[in-house]
């Protein structure tokens with residue numbers, strides 16, 4: 001269970017195969033995956049490795065991906 | 081990484097450096113007897129340990145025939161020297177010696193070149209000879225860009241007054257030793273003594289070879305041939321299972337460093353870094369009267385899971401009451417990621433981070449996020465205004481009041 | 483002034499597309515370093531943070547003056563990269579890479595000596611002259627580097643990269659600052675040890691004192707002591723000695739590759755004695771360094 005970070009991905013974006021592939025590519029710590037090329041999944045084991053590099057926030061429209069810092073009163077990082 | 085004498089001699093043989101007749105290692109007394117009978121006549125039996133002082137400890141015995149050799153081998157194989165069980169017993173023919181010489185090659189960190197040292201007073205400690213009889217010791221640096229050239233060895237050996245055919249015969253030992261030194265990335269190649277036998281021939285009576293860890297990968301074939309296993313660190317003492325577990329944690333994940341674990345018998349677990357910072361902090365803890373349970377180094381940018389696993393390993397070590405997490409001001413290691421790792425490690429051990437972590441002192445990059453994490457879990461921390469020495473003092477004080 | 487580097491030094495980064503090198507490029511540019519190009523064979527034509535990438539050093543050096551190169555490539559390729567820089571006429575080469583066999587380091591240094599080039603490292607974080615430039619990862623992000631390093635009078639040399647920052651941070655807090663800080667590397671053989679950099683600090687009017695971080699292993703502290711006495715140096719030197727516990731543990735390797743007690747001369751006790759004989763004060767704790775420097779500066783008048 002991740003205890004420091006939560007990643008929220010908007011349902012519409014997660015359903016978009018192209019966006020899902022992009023997320024898998026940009027994340028340096030493999031937090032996103034598309035098992036068998038299917039739907040987007042968040043790899044729970046890796047979520048706490050998040051480096052807050054914000055590369056995933058550039059995918060899709062602003063606000064479709066957000067990073068929540070569970071250790072900072074659930075502060076939210078989003079593209080603005 | 082130090083080689084046993086028999087391994088050193090196997091290496092010497094590759095380049096034709098002459099060894100005493102026989103020269104084989106036995107694992108059992110029976111085997112020693114067979115080797116002695118093959119050699120025929122007087123033999124010497126030598127315990128194969130990495131520690132010095134074998135002679136004094138009774139690890140070197142002489143035998144006149146194979147029966148004596150068998151019982152001598154039995155004694156040696158049972159004898160522990162400085163806490164080490166022998167790897168085997170080396171059996172060699174024993175011939176009368178006319179004179180002993182010293183030959184060694186090592187690195188000179190100031191000249192930044194290999195240096196070859198020769199003396200016509202072999203068999204004793206070379207530093208002592210150099211101090212008392214400097215005229216009996218000669219040194220020559222040589223290039224590591226150019227291939228080693230025999231004349232260097234000749235100049236060196238002639239410099240202590242060796243002449244005639246002895247000079248040529250010794251050169252034929254020194255030059256191949258230099259070739260081995262360069263070919264295998266050795267840090268020490270020493271023959272002490274080289275013996276001139278009464279028949280005028282020369283043999284390497286004892287040898288000592290050190291190879292640095294950095295070239296292990298490159299020379300895997302040689303190490304395999306000599307039977308040196310991957311887990312054999314060949315430091316001053318063999319690694320403990322705790323240390324091997326630490327090594328595995330570091331090896332499975334290439335991200336950053338969280339390893340170099342060395343076991344001590346204290347109660348304060350240490351998660352410290354990096355190279356120089358760890359040395360400084362370990363000194364500081366001891367200076368305050370603390371008892372470290374381990375030494376370790378974290379550095380570079382280790383993953384959260386790597387730090388987490390290291391934390392669990394140290395917390396699980398019998399006798400560990402608390403851990404202290406400390407580093408110098410960091411620039412490439414991330415404070416927040418280390419904080420996540422240690423807290424996760426404590427939680428996964430079923431313990432309370434606020435209780436188990438005596439102090440967290442890692443100032444530097446991403447410290448704002450790191451400190452928020454520590455706040456949330458009630459861990460005591462400090463920033464760069466508190467020195468490494470002071471932080472270590474706080475950790476020790478907490479141990480004493482607990 | 484500073485030593486080795488100024489704001490006008492032109493720098494290239496060999497291995498610029500690697501993970502650590504990309505970060506180092508960003509940090510260097512932010513600090514104001516003139517990074518004019520990078521090299522990664524097979525990646526020519528790309529850019530890293532706006533810095534053009536080439537296939538060879540020569541492709542850059544044939545067009546522009548290259549004063550310094552940072553080598554950040556895997557150990558197996560480091561010797562080749564350093565030879566390439568030397569052959570291209572680069573005179574200052576900072577080797578960041580760790581775990582290079584001693585024999586190869588010796589070869590790099592030997593070739594550099596022949597061509598009048600200087601190697602810093604290997605296994606170092608680089609060089610930083612506050613307010614001028616930073617070459618290598620030393621100090622990390624530009625904003626962090628500005629916190630820990632400020633322009634001042636102390637020349638710093640350290641066998642540990644991390645402790646370079648720690649010491650500079652302490653000097654900054656005490657208002658002394660640094661002229662140039664050099665992370666000289668933690669290996670048994672390094673391009674420039676204390677005694678080899680001393681003439682540069684000696685000739686630099688900004689530098690009024692020296693602080694060094696040292697460890698067990700090797701003879702470079704004794705060599706510094708010899709240099710100081712033989713050259714009747716104007717610069718007071720204060721040393722910090724880590725790893726005192728290692729004196730009791732001969733044959734064990736801790737910290738850096740060069741840190742091992744193999745003989746009496748490798749121990750901290752012996753080294754401290756050599757340093758003291760040359761009038762070099764040895765601090766018990768990092769935080770004692772500024773006061774010791776001020777004391778020595780005061781007595782020197």
Ligand code: SF4
Nearest residue numbers: 027050051053054056
């Ligand atoms: S911020 Fe970076 S590390 Fe974190 S999930 Fe996004 S891409 Fe991955």
